[in-house]
Amino acid sequence: MESKMKTILIHVVSSEEINFYRRFNSAFYELNYSIIYTTTSLYCYFILRKARANVKLVYIDKDVSFNENESSKSFFNFLVGWSSNNQAFDSYLSSYNCAVKILKEKDVYACFIPSGRLASQEGVLKACKDYNVATIFSGYGNFPGKTFFDKLGTDKNSSLFKDKSFLNDLEYDDIYFNEWKQDFIKSKLEFHNVPQVRRVNLNLYASRFFRILFCKVEKKINVAIDIDRKWGSLLEFKKFDYKKIETNIDDLPKEFIFMPLQYTKDAQLILNYDKDLISSINDALSICREKNITLVIKPHPVENSIDAFDKIQEIVNENDDLMLCNSNTFRLIELSSEVITVNSTAGLESMLMQKNVTFLGDSFYSDMTKNEMGSYLMAFLIDIDYFDCSQISKETVLNIFSICKVD
Template identity: 25%
Template sequence: MGNNVLIQCGDHFENQNRILPLCLHLKSYGIRPIVLLYSNNSSNIFEYENIETINLDFYRSLGKDKIKYTYTAYDESFVADVSYIEKAKNPWKFSTKRKRDEVRKIYRDKISLEKIIHDFNIDIVGIWNGYTGYVANILRFYCSEKKIKCFFMERSFFKGGLFVDPLGANGYSELARLKKVESECKDIYTVSDNEFSVSDYIFIPLQVQTDTNNILFSNYVKSMRKLILLVYKAIQDYNYENSTNIKLVVREHPEEVDKRLNLPKISGIDYRNDLGLEYWIKKSLSVITINSTVGLEALALGKNVITLGDAIYTSKELTLEYSENTELKNLIFLSLKKSPDVSSVNTFLNLLYQRNTVTYDHFPSCLEFIIKNKNAKPFASLISNKKDGIISYLKSRRVVRVQVLFKKIPKLNLTYRNLAVLCDRDYIKSELIKLYGVEVDIEITRVNVFTDSDIYIIDSIDSNINIPENGFLLDPYLLPIG
């Protein structure tokens, strides 16, 4: 096994922030992580930790002249495979008039990625999801064809963590295929006691309708409207047969962009996006989901969960699973009568952490196949230690002086649905609360030279600048540098 690991990341801060700990762990084990970004001018938190990056756009520009195939000459099976999800999301892109442009994009990225893998002598590839976007799909296909070792990444259940698995993400993961949950690891996570008084409703947290998890692993319903109507009818039938008055509370997904969901407006269905997700889970009688990670969160909060699709936590007797041979009203009855299997859920969560979760403090056992030097010193949580110093300082201050020195990026790319956020007073204040748990007033200045401040936020490291000895140096996402 070689030392060069290509890790698909992209430009969004959320992905970069989750992948950074993985890179630091790999470096500590003598592995060379090479992070694949997309844009030449994107923010790059990896440079502050001396982690190598590649810009896909640069390689795309090199390959422009090589895309000379005729429209009828491309590999139909390859294009069908890597475009399956995009076609399901946006079928109009593959109309007779537009398909040529999509095929050209696919081959542009195929040529670019093949050259990167060749030029950097890549031994292992880390792929985000495997089915989200052309880059991930091409990497998945290429690694399979060329027998290149790979692993897959996704958002973790654990806050700020990275889910990794050698076979796939979500329903394709090795973890999802386990039928029996056993773990000999020490307890990292414990299922919560539900201290809330329970209300009179069943809770549905909606998913993004065009998310790969829904497209690939939802077995019975593909639209959120159909899901709501199916559950509503089952609740009405249950109420009629049992002389009850159970209601339905629905929470829309905060990242949903489709304005044409046509969600039903019926008496007995209450749409609530206030008070926070955890509140609605804890107050509910039970939770129904297709295969959302919220289902796992509900299990962790001691709730019975009904699922209508495949997920990493289904098929393990942790959830009540809908099928063509079951009536949903009967599953609702069971969800209200049986006690949650807290012990099994607790075992699964600890297995999930030990086996599949990357944090600053933990390297997962499922990626040990990458490590050649088993005696190498593991990565110490340096950033966590730096955060402790910042937290202590912030707690001692009522007002914090912040200086912003940006040379490259006037706006921040946080997630793939939140692309242009200003680094202003409101952003800084909210991120300090989120990352460090401290609320302070902010005095902000923007000049091109360092002045006397408590926090300095910079978007690039210039060897010619004199960094102040006092104060904290942070990147645009308020993580500590140096």
């Protein structure tokens, strides 16, 4: 008698996530897993249907009991301004119900959830917890050819934040790590770019325009949306020429503390720091003034809000001991006395360059030992280029299961 085929459940809310997870198809089929997608995006639903994937669109379904704490919680969708909290709560409950129906019908081996921040993702997570199904969260590795996976979540929801001592049990080649580190720093000093940066151009505006139209349809047919784009959102980003920032490295003082900024809607600010961008600058300034040293800040490369830049420029103009510079991040780290960050990957990069780093927010990078850094980069992060298009091997999938302790 043949054993029942196990199922992999994948929850997606963007075409980027679809492109990433479809690279797992061959490996999942080779391992004899079927795949079911769930989504709160009508656009994603159409993409997956066109690809003949098994996909469930999450409609508003409130037929589930919930406790008082759940009904009063504020979701990331609301905090970042992407939806009302009522819409977010509908998404949470409806995604929970949708996932529960699948978990009851199918033998689900594991559920893949990107980031885990959105309301729908929290709903799917709750369903998996209630039905004892393993979860695997994914995120940018933020290092070349690396992707982050964790059984509990990303950032401060991750197993690393709760206790990173297990990194010491992972094996890696220390000689190779040191060689990799030297090559990495050398290449970044020569040229540094951020792959997830979106260019503000006609394609971006067109994408947003059609996303707004989809939102209108989604609400008409009662889709449990995570993101309710409105016409005004077309004005929230504008092309800004960062070359207008005239300060360069030669203009900086001999001694300074460097702070790479988060972008205004970054979860690192909203969830892991509980303050806004300007507050983070003021907190860093307080630290610098205790040491009588200038603070140099650099805008986040993903930041495309004119309003945010105006606020940054205003606080720079008001403080003589604050400077704005848009030079190579690694050159700024190299020349700085130390680094302050909320929870940027630049914090870990600074530690690799043997700089003292102050983390203002909750970060699992904080207090990492050299051995833990090596283990994290060489053994914990998975060797997958997130933005590549190549198929992911069965061996890599099994490695993800191992790292995330999926039995």
